[in-house]
Amino acid sequence: MKKTGAQILCESLVKEGVEVIFGILGGAVLPIYDTFPQYPQLRHILVRHEQGAAHAADGYARVTHKAGVCIATSGPGATNLVTGIANAYMDSAPLVAITGQVATPVIGKDAFQETDITGITIPIVKHNYLVTDVAELAKTVKEAFHIAQTGRPGPVLIDIPRDVQQAQKDFVYPDKLDLPGYRVVSRGHPAQIKKAAKLINEAEQPVIIAGRGIIISQAYDGFKEFAEKAQIPVAHTLLGLSSFPGNHILDLGMMGMHGTPCANMAVQNADLLIAIGMRFDDRATGNTKEFAPHARVIHIDIDPAEIGKNIPTEVPVVGDIKNVLTALNEQIERKEHVAWLSQIEQWRYGHPSLEIRQSDELLPQYIIQQIYEATQGDALVVTGVGQNQMWAARYFVYTKPNSLISAGGLGPMGFELPAAMGVKVGCPEEVVWCVAGDGGFQMTIQELATLTQENIAVKIAIINNGYLGMVRQWQELFYGRRYVDTKLWNPDFVKIAEAYDIPGLRVTRREEVIPAIQKAMEYPGAFLIDFLIEPEENIYPIVPPGESLARFFEPSKPEVLEGKL
Amino acid sequence: MTNTKHTLVALVEDKPGVLNRIASLFRRRSFNIQSLAVGGSEHPGLSRMTTVVVGDSAQVEQVRKQLEKLINVVKVSDITEEDMVARELALIKVKATASTRSEIMQIVDIFRANIVDVAPGSLTVEVTGDEDKLDSLLGLLRDFGIKEVSRTGRIALTRGSSS
CATH class of the missing domain: 3.30.70.260 (ACT domain)
Known part of the structure; x- marks a missing residue:
């Protein structure tokens, strides 16, 4: 029996196991939406802006380990997806973005709401398609999901002209793929693994740099065994947090610009770096010329193009991290590294910037710490971008695998709310905390309506300092305290939440923090807390841009610093 | 490096x-x-x-x-x-008068190039070879006045029977 292109699309999505689609309709996707009632197994979540659809699908993908799906109409609908697609690309999240396109006869005629979205997205997708023949549609969807979800995951966009959605064709879902140019190396080369094991066994001051690849590969157990067997301390990239228990004796926390002194000092003094599923981003490495000057480098990654891209590598191992670590664990020796680990313990303590001041001020570090205490780490934390993100990265202890969902590479403010929405939809049983900045929150604030309409119980903590806080911090430190256009007039966020039928609380004092968090946790639905924090609180330490990781800066005001984290 | x-x-x-x-x-x-x-x-x-x-x-x-x-x-x-064969093709339209035409044709012969179009004020030369050969020919023809040049860029294959 013949089916329309729209039905073929839905049938194919069902075949791929899709359960949720985030999107907004418009003229060029009307045939698809008109078909949705025939497929009740596909839950459509109507968002309020296409950027929200892409971030939600991204958040959903990161916690479910399967492709998130978003859909938008042609032209402005498609261009509004761009930020979300770019973000998924930078952070290797599997995303399938479906866009409507004007009908094939008018493509290239500058028709109403026509945009060359395949052209626009070439640099920010793993692959994309413009489907001009309904006979190609099922095959295209199959390829798109395969490409998005395998190897190094990433976004794939499928642009479907309106007449292709309406054209008719028999539905046959192909059982084979024809992708001669797409290969995934799954197992590491045995000779490379042997070389890597030799370096690891000989090292005296080794450090692991753990990236998000460990989480993508779901290699938590093999990774823990690896670090423990060889007694190698673990520094994390931002997105590598929650790949290894944050309360483990070998855990050093986050490295990089706002990393912990012990992570940065360990990396800079290492004689061997074992970089796993990470890409030597500049925020993690600082000045690459002065990066880890004494270290030989082993780099394990599934993407061969990451090897040697930013940092010269002595022993590359290309493959799926889970497989590579399983093989490595058989060849590495049990070690103790007593001297090295005791040296690292000395770097761990005595840094005032790590400690939360005893103060009457409402401090963001304390808020994050109390969210951790209230949840005991059994929560998924979704952050915005900026100071709120760094405080969330540093003061929550990530003991649960894959419990930090953050936009690392692109850094789009406004990621937090829609992404948290997608995370909660993907993991309805989990407690989901959205840690937002007051600036970023207003970039996607309209998704509060989606939370209410779809009954998505996200707990929102706005870390409200009345500034674009990270930029203000840079103005303070690097631009002579000239706060040009970083001060924000903000609306009453509690009233805004109420208008969206979401209860909320404003917290201005330290003693209100714990009761407010408790109240949010006890409430069955979405809940918002507006924390009015000390406006000029900074995140420290900071490695100034372009400096070596060893040159982290922290304020020396020990008289106001009491108590340890 | x-x-x-x-x-x-x-x-x-x-x-x-x-x-x-x-x-x-x-x-x-x-x-x-x-x-x-x-x-x-x-x-x-x-x-x-x-x-x-x-x-x-x-x-x-x-x-x-x-x-x-x-x-x-x-x-x-x-x-x-690797051991490879690399070639490029160029079409060169060069100014030619009754007095320079034969000199140009001699140069073209030395380079084993071909004249592919003849017009009252010009000759069009087709030449194949590596970039150095094309550059040398162009250098010699420049004295006569070059009107237009179109080059393909390099194409290459490795030598031998392996593919």
Whole structure:
């Protein structure tokens, strides 16, 4: 029996196991939406802006380990997806973005709401398609999901002209793929693994740099065994947090610009770096010329193009991290590294910037710490971008695998709310905390309506300092305290939440923090807390841009610093 | 490391937009290409692309690996160090008068090039060879006055029976 292109699309999505689609309709996707009632197994979540659809699908993908799906109409609908697609690309999240396109006869005629979205997205997708023949549609969807979800995951966009959605064709879902140019190396080369094991066994001051690849590969157990067997301390990239228990004796926390002194000092003094599923981003490495000057480098990654891209590598191992670590664990020796680990313990303590001041001020570090205490780490934390993100990265202890969902590479403010929405939809049983900045929150604030309409119980903590806080911090430190256009007039966020039928609380004092968090946790639905924090609180330490990781800066005001984290 | 010319040969799917993806990659990653030539190959549905890239070997290896990541690119080899045949074609329209015509034809003969068009004030020369040969011919013809030049960029294959 013949089916329309729209039905073929839905049938194919069902075949791929899709359960949720985030999107907004418009003229060029009307045939698809008109078909949705025939497929009740596909839950459509109507968002309020296409950027929200892409971030939600991204958040959903990161916690479910399967492709998130978003859909938008042609032209402005498609261009509004761009930020979300770019973000998924930078952070290797599997995303399938479906866009409507004007009908094939008018493509290239500058028709109403026509945009060359395949052209626009070439640099920010793993692959994309413009489907001009309904006979190609099922095959295209199959390829798109395969490409998005395998190897190094990433976004794939499928642009479907309106007449292709309406054209008719028999539905046959192909059982084979024809992708001669797409290969995934799954197992590491045995000779490379042997070389890597030799370096690891000989090292005296080794450090692991753990990236998000460990989480993508779901290699938590093999990774823990690896670090423990060889007694190698673990520094994390931002997105590598929650790949290894944050309360483990070998855990050093986050490295990089706002990393912990012990992570940065360990990396800079290492004689061997074992970089796993990470890409030597500049925020993690600082000045690459002065990066880890004494270290030989082993780099394990599934993407061969990451090897040697930013940092010269002595022993590359290309493959799926889970497989590579399983093989490595058989060849590495049990070690103790007593001297090295005791040296690292000395770097761990005595840094005032790590400690939360005893103060009457409402401090963001304390808020994050109390969210951790209230949840005991059994929560998924979704952050915005900026100071709120760094405080969330540093003061929550990530003991649960894959419990930090953050936009690392692109850094789009406004990621937090829609992404948290997608995370909660993907993991309805989990407690989901959205840690937002007051600036970023207003970039996607309209998704509060989606939370209410779809009954998505996200707990929102706005870390409200009345500034674009990270930029203000840079103005303070690097631009002579000239706060040009970083001060924000903000609306009453509690009233805004109420208008969206979401209860909320404003917290201005330290003693209100714990009761407010408790109240949010006890409430069955979405809940918002507006924390009015000390406006000029900074995140420290900071490695100034372009400096070596060893040159982290922290304020020396020990008289106001009491108590340890 | 020193910058040198590298010859990359790629098999790419013959599909709409593939050249755009490749060009976009070069631009986005700030890779410096000197020439790019693409045409049919022995495989139906696949084209062979030859590109000359300038950079040190680490940069060129990055180019090669980034190209291989493109879904429509099947295989990329850096054949610079291999024994290869590399050729380029040029069409050169040169000013010619009754007094210079025979001198130009002599030069063309020495280079085993061909005259493919004759007009009252000009000759059009077709020449094949490596870049040095084409550059030398162009240098000699420049004295007569060059009206137009069109060059294809390098195409290359490795020598021997292996593919």
